[in-house]
Amino acid sequence: MRPVDVARITGAVARLAEESNYRLDRGYVAYLEDALASEDSPDAQHVLEELLENARLAEGGSAPLCQDTGVAVVFFEIGQRVQLVDGDLASAVDAGVRRGYCGGYLRGSMVGDPLLRENTGDNTPAIVHVDLVPGDRVKIWFLPKGAGSENMSRSAMLRPADGRQGIIDFVVETVADAGASACPPLIIGVGLGGTFDFAPQLAKKALLRPLDTDNPAEHLAALERDILRAVNDLGIGAGGFGGRTTALDVRVQAHPCHIASLPVAVNLQCHAHRVGTVEI
Amino acid sequence: MSACGGARIRRIETPLGGEVARELRAGERVEIFGDIYAARDAAHARLVAGLEAGEKPPIDLRGCILYYVGPTPPRPGRVIGSAGPTTASRMDPYVVPLLARGVTGMIGKGPRSPEVLEALVCHGAVYLAATGGAGALLADRIRAAEVIAWPELGPEALRRLRVEGFPAVVAADSRGSDLYALGPKRYRQERQSREVGR
Known part of the structure; x- marks a missing residue:
C-alpha cells in the first residue's frame, strides 16, 4: 500500500x-479566439471580445x-x-x-x-x-x-427506438430552451446509457475530457459532430442575441444499459469552462 | 435594430426617468452612470415581502435600476469582486410589484417571461442585458459598493453600486420588443438568405 x-x-x-x-486554460482561450474569428454577427463578436478581455483581467488577478x-x-x-x-x-x-x-x-x-x-x-x-x-x-x-448552465441541464429516459436522432433532438431542444440563460457559447456534456441516476454523471464526466481529444469510438465522434452542427444551426450565438457559435464543443460519454432503456443526460457548461486537474 | 460594433453607445444616468426608459429600444447599446442596486433571489424575496406587508422599502424604488448580481468578495484594495449578471428569469415572479413601485430598469442575463415583457410595456420600463460570465470586466466599471440591507445574506445582500460606463444592451423595451427572441431569428434568416444567394 x-x-x-x-x-x-x-x-x-x-x-x-x-x-x-482566475485562469482559463490556454487551449480553451484559443477556442474562444477561433469563435471570434469565424463569427459574422456583430452582437456575438462584441460578446466574445468582452469574454476574451474578461479572461485577461481575471488572469491579472483583479477578480475571478x-x-x-x-x-x-x-x-x-x-x-x-x-x-x-x-x-x-x-x-x-x-x-x-x-x-x-x-x-x-x-x-x-x-x-x-x-x-x-x-x-x-x-x-x-x-x-x-x-x-x-x-x-x-x-x-x-x-x-x-455555475448554476446558470447547471439549471438548464436535463435528462430523459428515451425509448431505444428513438435512437440516434432522438438523442440529437433532445440535446438541441435542451440548448434551445436554455438560450442565453446558460451563457453560450457552451461546452455540452452528453451522457448516454447506464441508468436514471448514472447518465447525468456520465454527462458531467464528459466535461472533464481534455480539449482537442477525439472520442475514441468513431460512431460517438460522428454523433458529437452531428450534435454540434445541429446546435449551432439554432443561431443563438455567444450572449444569445444571434450568432454562429452557440456551442464550442460536444463530448459524449457512453455506458452499457438495459435492453429496454436509452437514458440521455445533457449537462450544459457555460463559456467560463473551468477545470483543474492534478495527480498525486 | 442590431447593436452593431460601430453603433453609437447611448449614455444613461440614474435615476432612470420614465421618459428616457421609454425611448430605449431593444438592440441599443448603453453605458450606465450613477447608482444602481444589486439584488438577486433572496433580496428580491425580502423586498417584495416587505412591500406586501406595507413596509417602507430600504431604497427609493422610483427610477431605480436593479442589477441581478451576487458578487464575489473584493480582493484587498478593490471595491468589489467579480460582478456579472445572474439569470434574470428567476426574478420574474417579483417584477410586477417592483415596477408598480417605480423601478424603471433591470439588468440581468437571459430571456424573460411573457408576463415580464408585458409588464415592461405596461409600466414603461426596460430590461437590460450585461454579458454573462464577464464578471471581472464588469467589476472594473463599478467604482463603489456598499451594503444597504440584509448583510446576513452575504453575496445576496442588497447593495448600492456606483457605476461609471457600465456596459449593457437593451434586451427588452417598453414597446414589447425582445432581443432574445428577435436576434437569433434574424440571424437565422440572414444566414438563410446568404446561402440562397450563394
Missing part, C-alpha cells in the same frame, strides 16, 4: 479551486472570471493500492474548498438546506465523486460548476 496523507488532497483542492476560477464561482464538484480516481491516512476524504476535500474559496476571495454559493436556504458561508460541502481504479495514484479533477 502507498500511504497518502489527506492533507495533500486538501492542499491540491485549495490550489485548484483558486487557480481554476465569473461571480458564480460554482458548486465545488470534485472527481477522484483513487488507486486501490493507495491508503489515505491522517483523516477522511470528505473532510479533507471540504477543508480544501474552504481554504481555496475563502483565501481566493471566491463566492460562497452553497445553502445548507435546499428549503431553509441559509448560506454555509465557505462554499462547503463539495460534491464528491470517487472511482476506485487499479494502481497507486490519486487523480483529482476540480470543476467549479
